[in-house]
Amino acid sequence: MAGKAAPAPGDPSHSSSEKGSASPSSSQTGKGGGDNEDALSTSGSGGRGTGGASGGKPGSGSSDDGAAAHPCDSQNLTINVTARAGAPSQRVIETRNTGAAACSLSSSPGVDLGNSGSPDQSKNIKPILASGTSRFPVPAGRSAYTVIDLNPSGARGGGAADVDELNVLADQEGTNMPLAATRNFPLGGDARVVNPTMGLYQSSVAEAATSLASAGE
Numbered sequence: 147m148a149g150k151a152a153p154a155p156g157d158p159s160h161s162s163s164e165k166g167s168a169s170p171s172s173s174q175t176g177k178g179g180g181d182n183e184d185a186l187s188t189s190g191s192g193g194r195g196t197g198g199a200s201g202g203k204p205g206s207g208s209s210d211d212g213a214a215a216h217p218c219d220s221q222n223l224t225i226n227v228t229a230r231a232g233a234p235s236q237r238v239i240e241t242r243n244t245g246a247a248a249c250s251l252s253s254s255p256g257v258d259l260g261n262s263g264s265p266d267q268s269k270n271i272k273p274i275l276a277s278g279t280s281r282f283p284v285p286a287g288r289s290a291y292t293v294i295d296l297n298p299s300g301a302r303g304g305g306a307a308d309v310d311e312l313n314v315l316a317d318q319e320g321t322n323m324p325l326a327a328t329r330n331f332p333l334g335g336d337a338r339v340v341n342p343t344m345g346l347y348q349s350s351v352a353e354a355a356t357s358l359a360s361a362g363e
Contacts, residue, residue, distance in 0.1 A: 218249035220327035256318030262311040273344035282347035290347040305340035
């Protein structure tokens with residue numbers, strides 16, 4: 147799903163408007179990678195949101211000295227957010243390297259959840275992360291995947307009633323990643339956010355889901 151302008155995960159895909167000053171090259175549309183064939187894609191808009199590191203423990207991912215030496219540029223990345231089939235409270239974040247060379251991302255993206263209409267994003271909710279700190283290498287033309295669970299306990303009550311948006315900054319360490327590159331994705335009216343957790347960047351959705359299971363441990 148995409149920033150403010152994207153369709154909610156669960157709804158049919160539709161075009162979205164762009165907010166903020168993020169460059170067009172960093173906006174996202176289309177379906178996630180092949181590992182997420184059952185997910186519904188949404189387009190994204192960017193520029194708003196707090197970006198920065200997610201809450202909880204720092205994440206970790208595989209590393210490669212060559213790619214790690216070249217942080218990804220936001221202009222060579224696209225982001226898609228999709229609903230994960232069979233897991234209503236989970237969203238798959240796909241970050242694709244559209245550049246001509248391998249590059250690296252922080253162990254997990256900078257993610258927070260808040261109200262799309264609020265002028266103050268400083269109190270947005272940040273997910274608890276799986277542990278680790280290694281940068282994650284992404285070959286040219288390939289994607290890195292992260293899975294976030296908005297309501298891991300399945301709580302029917304509680305949570306912030308006004309949270310309706312997921313904000314994603316591909317690299318939470320801020321390397322070559324201005325806050326204007328933050329993408330904003332609508333959650334949909336039926337989404338409930340209660341103590342969210344998130345895994346690390348991985349090479350497939352299945353691996354990302356496994357990483358999610360260790361969040362908070």
